[in-house]
Amino acid sequence: MNTNKILALFKSELAVINLGLESFGDNLRKEGVKVVQPEWKPAAGGDPAVQEALDRCLGPEGDALAAIAAANQEAVGRILKAKPMIIGVGKALDTIPGYKKNLILHSGPPVTWDRMSGPTRGAVIGALIYEGFASNEAEAVQVAASGTIEYAPCHHYAAVGPMAGIVSASMPVWMLRNDAFGNLAYSTLNEGLGRVLRYGAFGDDVIQRLRWMETSLAPILSEVLAVTGPIDLRSIITQALQMGDEVHNRNRAATSLLIRTLAPHLVTLKRTPEEIAAVLRFLDGNDHFFLNLSMAASKCSLAPAEGLKHSSLITIQARNGTDFGIQVSALPGRWFTAPAPMVDGLYLPGYTAEDAAPDIGDSVITETNGLGGFAMAAAPAIVQFVGGTAPMALDVTRRMYEITTAEHPQYKIPALDFRGTPTGIDLLKVLDRNILPVVNTGIAHKQPGVGMVGAGLVKPPLECYQKALTAFANEAL
C-alpha cells in the first residue's frame, strides 16, 4: 500500500461508517467524530447456519440461483395473472369441498384446543353455540375439548379467515374463482368491528348476527349474484387502491364500490323492501365488509404459485394467536412456525397493550399478495387506525420492494406515481436483506369473549423465515 496515502489518511478528518452495534458510533460521536450509521443488519439474522444455507442458494457454485430465479419468475407471473371473481355464496358444509358437520376451521397454522389463544377459544365457543353443539360457554368448552370436534387451518381447505378465522358448517362463505387458473377460494362474510366472533366474542348479540347473516344476508347475496353474474374483484381492488384503501385494514372504498355494484340489482330481487334495506344498512354500517373478499381474492391469486420446484416465493403467511406460520412455494403444505409476536398499535378507549392477544388471523394473506401493509402507500389515512405517520406509510411500501419479485401491472399506487404494488415475497431476499414483511392487523383481546381492542403493525418472527430457508436450502435446490 502507498505510504503517502496512509499518512494522508491519518492527517485528514476522521469520518466513520459504523455497522451493527450503535454504541460503537456513540463513543466516537462523543469525541466529535462524524459517524454515519446505515440501517444495516447482518444477513440471515446473524445466524451462521442460516447464513450458510443462504450462501448455498445465492452462492457462485452451480446454478442454484438461476434455477430459483426462473422458478420465482414463473411463480410471480402466476400471481400477477390472477383474476379473482366472486361466483357465489353458500353454507360452508355445502360449498367447501370435504367439509364435515363437526369440522371447525381456524386461522393460521394447525393448533390444538389446549394451545389455542383466547380469541380463538372464544370464537370456537361461539361457533359451537351457534351450531347447536352447546347451549352455553361451559358446555361449549367441554365439547371443544372432548375430541368430537375436528380442527383444521382454513388454508387446508383453500379458505382464509380474519382474526380467529373460525368457520363452522352452517356459516355462509363467499366462493371465489381465479378465472386465470380455475382454482377456487373461500372466506366467511365479514361481521363488522367490535364485539364479533372473529375477535373472540360470543355473546347473544354475536350469535344473533351470525344467524341473520346465515338466514337473510347470505341468501340475498346469493340471489343477487345470480343476477349480476361473477363480480371482478381485481377491478374493485385496482380502483380501491386509488381511493385510499390497502384492502386489509382499510376497506371503505372497496366496500363502497361493492355496494354500488350490488345496489341496483338488490332492489329488483323478489324480497320485501325491509329485507333489502336491512342488507344495505348492514353493508353501509361495515366499512370492513370487503376485507374477507380481499383475503379470499389474495388466497385465490397465490394458490397457483404453490408447489413450484426451486421457487423461494412465500405463498402463505398466517397466524392463530399462538403461532405465526409461513409456507414456501417449493415446499407446499409445509408450515414453518414460531411463536406469534405482539402487535405495535393503537388501542380503543379503555384498552391497553396489556389486554392484547398475540398476532392472529389469516388476513396477512393480503400482504403475501402485495396488498395490505405492502400497499400502505396507497392508504395514508390508515395511520389513523394503525398508528404512524403518512410519510411512514410511503416508506413501508418502498421497503417492501426490497424483498419482492415484481410490481403488479394492475394494482397501482398513485402516491408512488402509479408504481405497481410490491408482489411476490422472496424468502431469500427477506433473509439476505434482513427485511421482514410488514403486516397491518387488528388486535383482539387476549381473553375469550371480549372482542376487538385495537389495530396496528406487526413484525413477523424472523425464526419462521430462518427455518423455512434452512429447509429450502436442504430440500429444494
Add this chain to the structure above:
Amino acid sequence: MNTNKILALFKSELAVINLGLESFGDNLRKEGVKVVQPEWKPAAGGDPAVQEALDRCLGPEGDALAAIAAANQEAVGRILKAKPMIIGVGKALDTIPGYKKNLILHSGPPVTWDRMSGPTRGAVIGALIYEGFASNEAEAVQVAASGTIEYAPCHHYAAVGPMAGIVSASMPVWMLRNDAFGNLAYSTLNEGLGRVLRYGAFGDDVIQRLRWMETSLAPILSEVLAVTGPIDLRSIITQALQMGDEVHNRNRAATSLLIRTLAPHLVTLKRTPEEIAAVLRFLDGNDHFFLNLSMAASKCSLAPAEGLKHSSLITIQARNGTDFGIQVSALPGRWFTAPAPMVDGLYLPGYTAEDAAPDIGDSVITETNGLGGFAMAAAPAIVQFVGGTAPMALDVTRRMYEITTAEHPQYKIPALDFRGTPTGIDLLKVLDRNILPVVNTGIAHKQPGVGMVGAGLVKPPLECYQKALTAFANEAL
C-alpha cells in the same frame, strides 16, 4: 465598503442568482458561471400601478394591513365554520327565490347572447328546446336572441352550475342549507360525462335524459331526502378527501358515499323496483354525480364571507367560456373580469386543443373553497384525468398555502400528513407573491352541440386579480 472584501470578491469564484429574464443567466452559464434561477416573478405582475395599490394595502403607513388581516380572519372563520347540508330537491322555478319562467341562468360573470361561448350557446339551445320554447336548433337560436329570454349568472341566484352552467325553470335543483349561518345554495343535478347539456350538447339523447331527471330522478331523490332528513356534505367531503377525491374533477369516492347513504332508504320508497333500480344505475354510472353537490356546498360555505368591510378574501371565481370573473369580500356583487384563458389538459380520443372552448364553468367555486385543484394532493390519481404527475399534485396544493389564509380543520389531506386544505384565497397574497390560484377543470368543445373533449389545469388571467386589487385599494381601505 472594505476594499479587501471587494478584492476578495473579485478573486473568488463567481456564483450568480438571476431574477427575472432567464436569458441573462443563460449567457453567464455559457461562460461556465454557476447560475441559480429562483422561481420568482416581480410582485403585482410587474405592473407599477398595481404595485402602488398593493403597497397601499401592505405598506407601513396607517393600519390598513391590520384592518385587512382582521377582516380576513373573520371571513375565513366563517368559511371554516360552514356546515353545508342537502335539504331538498325541487324545480328551479319553485325552489330558487325570484325565479321566472323565461329566466336562464349561466355560469360565470354576466354575458349577453351575442358574446356567449359555443358551449354556453349549445346549452341555451338545449334548455329552450327542453322548456318547449323552441322545437329545434334554428328556432332556439331565434328565441335566444329575441330578447324574450332573460339571462343572469347562477351566482346572482345563490346558485352554481358546472361548465355552461345552464339552469332553466323546469330543471330540478339541489337545495342546500349552510347550518352554521342559515344561508341557502342551489345547483342542478349532474348529468354524467360526454354528450351532456353542460358541455354544450343538445341532441335528443340529452333532452330525454333531462326529462327523466325531471320526472323520475328528482322526485325520487326528493322522496328519499324526506326519509333520510338533511345530509351532511361536510362529512362526505371530509371522507372523500381521504379516499382520493378532490371533489372537483374526481368525485368517485364522494359519489360512492352518497350512494351508500341513500341506497338503504331508496329501497323503502313507494316506487316500483325498476324505478329505484334506474336511479341506482344512473348514480353508479356517473362518478361525477357528486360534483354539483360539492359546488353548491362550496357556494354555501363561501357566501357568508361576502361583504365584509376591509376583507381581501376572494369569495367567487367563475367563468362562462368568454370571461373569467372574480369577486372580493369587501366589494360584494362587483365582478372583475378578463378574457377566459385556454386549458392545458388531456384530450379524449379524436380531439385536440384545436377543438377546445376557453375555460368555462362555476366549478372553480370548489377551488375558491380550498377544494378541487387546491386539494389536489388528496387526489394523486386525478393526474390520469387532467394530466401531470403524482408529485406535481402534491406541489400544486403546497403552493396554494402561499396564497391562502387558513388550513381547514375538517378537510384534511392524508398525503400531507393530515394538513388541512388551503382555504380563503387572499387577493393581496395572490398579487404580492404572484401565484395564481390553480384550477382543475373539464374542457368543452368550442362549437355548440358537441360536448366534452377533455380535462386539464388552467391558470386564471392575472388581469382579474390586478383589476380587483386596484378597486380594493381605492375603495375598501
